[in-house]
Amino acid sequence: MNANPLSELPQHQLPISQPRYVGQDVPRIEDPLLLTGRAEFGDNIHKTGMLHAAILRSPYAHARIRGIDTSRAEALPGVAAVLVGAEVKAQSRPVFGIPEGWTGHALAVEKTHWAGEPVAIVAAEDRYVAEDALELIEVDYEPLEPMVNALEAADGKGPVVLEGKDTNVMYARKFTFGDVDTAFAEADLVVNEDSRWHRSAGNPIETCVCIARWDPFDQSLTLEGSHRSPLLVMPALVGALGLSPTQIRIYTSPLGGSFGVKTFARYVILLSLLAKKLGGRPVKWTEDRIEHLAGNSSHAWDRHHNAAMAVRQDGTITAVRIRAMDDFGAFGEWLGVGQIVKPITIFPGCYRIPAYEYDCAAVLTNKVPQGPYRGFGLPSHYWVLEQLVDLAAEKLGMDRAEIRRKNFIRRDEFPYTIPSGNVYDSGDYEAGLDLLLEKADYAALKEQQAAARKQGRLVGLSVVTSIEPGLTGTPMLGLLSPRMFSRTSSPEGMALRMDGFGKMIAQVGFPWGGQSQHTFVRQILADYFAVKAEDVQVVVADSSTMQPGMGPVSSRIAVALGGAVVGAAKLLAEKLGRVAAVMLEADPGDVELKDGAFQVRGAPARSAPVPQVAGFMLARADKLPEGVDGNPEVSFVWNPPDHYLADEQGRSHYGVTATSAVHLCMLEVDHGTGQVEILRYVMVDDCGVRLNPSVVRGQLLGSLAQGLGNALYEEYVYDDQGQLLTTTYMDYLMPTVMEVPVVEEYEQCTPSPVTSLGQKGVGEGALHTTPAAVRCAINDALHPLGVHIAEAPATPFRIWSALQAAATSP
Amino acid sequence: MKPPRFEYFSPRSLSETVAILAEHGDGAKVLAGGQSLLPLLNMRLARPSVLVDINRVSRLDTVRPHGTGGVAIGATVRQRSLHGDPTLLDRLPILGTASQFIGHQQIRSRGTICGSLAHADPAAELPALAVALEAEMVASSASGERVLPAADFFVDYLTTVLEPTEVLTEVRFPGPPAGMRWAFLEMSRRHGDFALAGVVAGLSTSDDGSSIKAARLVVFGVAGTPVRASAVEAALVGQPPTDSVLTDAAAEATRLLDPPADVHGSGAYRRALAQTLTVRALQACRESHGTAEPAT
């Protein structure tokens, strides 16, 4: 840990002697408006003549639609239009998704695929009338047998979800890296576990909102609302509606959370078609909470695992096998299926595991289709892997921390290429572990645990690790669809303009959100040009004016936008430098930017402050050098370095940075109720240079809360008819401030050698680590009774049931 | 999530209120704090044609002393008064302790005490407390007033003996038996959730603590209404409050329960929870020198 890690960086790229903003707890620009609710969120938007939409949803998980009668709804005063599946089918193609061909239309057409699938949409004067109208639509359903059992779906049994398919297996692939069979054959010890990670997902405070307007005169579509990133929605619209991108304009509003769920391609298509039918009147749809829980492609990760680890007597891990089968729900919409393959990008975690096999599949069932969720499929992977490490340690009689230390990738091995091809940029896992054990006083905790056990208390301890890839590139998506994703670019762009007073406008392509992306743009630019933070305004472009960019997904913004900001600043400095050379009567090659002024190398007294140069550039066209226009403005698009298409085995340099984390959890299980109480939680995180430490802490604590949700609370429960039973927050339980423990958080800093300022991605954070930390500690607590929990969430009922079973078994 | 159309009345007096209820009968619903009714309306699970908002009715918002050590609580008194109102805190501190388990502060700031009783959710805290403390409900209608003991008030899940034309105007909690020490325990998945199971227990013992003089025991969240274990209460009298006596009492009090299953657990689990909590609550009564031992 270092007070100013930035200044020691070899690639320290800020032309300032002492950064004043980068690396500091600079207050977030986003806070005042977002936290007081004064920001113009999607649902605050009102347009002249605007109508309100409500959606009729299938009550059945699987049913044939024999007919729809909308006449009574259309006759209700205040109703402007009703749209049904047949019209949607005639006017659009199925919702975008990879692998191709595993989705339906934006409205159910011949049959419904999950309870909650949209069947019709109404536009009316207000939402009340729109919902009244829904009750007047008569749908003649013929219920069909629902497919609710993913294991049967994988085995080819039972009804088929998608018309025209003869299987429910949407994607299946076995990846093998290294000689797994030999490693298992020669292992001293093999541990294995079958486990079940139940459905859960992101639940932002603000749900999805879309306002659509079709302009019948110039045949164009305008969308506004809670879209997290216009260029992620655009392809879905273009593909489904057959419009050219020049006919579509997407504006984004500040977000009240996203966590991956704010793409909602299906609804954007649906609203666009409704707007077209309305012929000019704007129409708004605000997802209500039940729709969010039961109707959007908003669930994630519903996995069955079979896992095994081969170990030598001395604790060396030689191979791992994981079979992961994901109950994906009704469709493979958008990029969601990518979540099942992502584990290969970090498969061995922090460890030197020379051989592994990942046998993965995504199958369709009549449930809510999955979509992306923060972590994009990795949290369940660590939840499996780290438990295997604990099982091995226990069998070998090794300490859990020591077995991990033994297998860590060592600090002198970076950049480290894992067998599946990804490259970890830098790290020092052993130092992180040492810091954790020291801060937590691990030896004392072990004694406390031993003392508690003597009193019959069920106290458990865990130490677990994870790697968070900062930006996972498009080559991973190429594994699902080589046709659509034979690409290596994952761009993030920025346009940057300076006025004659040195004030800057930085334009990004995505809206305000809780992750403070706009704040750090300001921090970097203010340090780069040595101006005040307030002199930098960050503005949001719409789809037609933004630079190419994917926005805040995949823990990429610090890495990607961080690269774009520095890249754009450099370009602007170069451009200004050529003008400064004229002013200083020096050779452009001799002029450099330093501490807010251009100066002549070797003669620092000859200098011109940045604002003066920008002012000159705007005012004195007669003096501009050849090839320089009179406009201090540039744009720059960053792309990940060294990305290449995956090879036949599935190897690629998938990520950019590798953030490491090591967590310690101590908890107690109540024997009588099965409840878990966290006694101590300590974490160490190494995400390189922290551009804004308080923002990093916020990311870590928020993601810890979500990880705790996965570990103990959150689960979408279905009955055997495919009905979702958890459709309100009375039953879908997220931890509140009362449940989240006080966490001790310590910082480690191994700067990334590949990013602009040494930063690494940490946007997904503790969600990777906390589920594993909590489960391993629960199993440690239950170990004396011979009880083991292999389900997430580990609900009190599950724990109690396992304790009962152990107590009554002979 | 928008309610269907309804007619809205905001009467200022009790006589106006009961007149409106008399006129609309079955189609009318009283609106108090709205914390249970509004979600039902918005989800279109309840479809009253008339809402009678009692929040502006005069003289329903008071807490007054009632008898020796008791309190009478009006229909629009909010749940937050349970741990804020001096009369209540002074006379029935167990209500204050237990009320911390009702939802969250925002909910307690709007939700009413009488509304919770009238709503009769079997997992709610207040109905169980009303039964354990032998409260009386005052129901008013155009034809007069009825006073109903809590033991007869709750019929089943979300069902009471209140007629559609009646409004619950007051609940009266008598002063608790002298020397009784109380404990309130419940298990919910998160702080503020409805209980999976809960218990209100009271014990008084002889001066030297060697034998039980009186007991109260009500479990909730495990049947259609709060369940008072009267036979167990009677059987405890005269016994020493040892672990084995209390454990047997808890087993007996919960033996016949057959709670329904839901997404949070099976019926057997809830019954076991009720039993575990009952033992712990009785032990807490035995050991406490204050009034209650809050725990989750």
Ligand SMILES: Cc1cc2nc3c(=O)[nH]c(=O)nc-3n(C[C@H](O)[C@H](O)[C@H](O)COP(=O)(O)OP(=O)(O)OC[C@H]3O[C@@H](n4cnc5c(N)ncnc54)[C@H](O)[C@@H]3O)c2cc1C
């Ligand atoms: C998130 C959340 C968590 C909650 N958690 C808990 C909890 O843990 N424990 C708990 O007990 N409750 C909980 N509640 C419910 C809360 O306590 C309600 O306030 C209470 O159940 C109803 O009181 P109310 O004044 O809001 O009644 P309303 O919602 O206005 O009415 C509820 C019902 O009672 C009827 N009613 C109300 N007052 C009268 C009256 N004076 N006469 C006749 N009928 C009447 C209404 O017609 C309606 O049918 C929770 C609520 C929410 C939203």
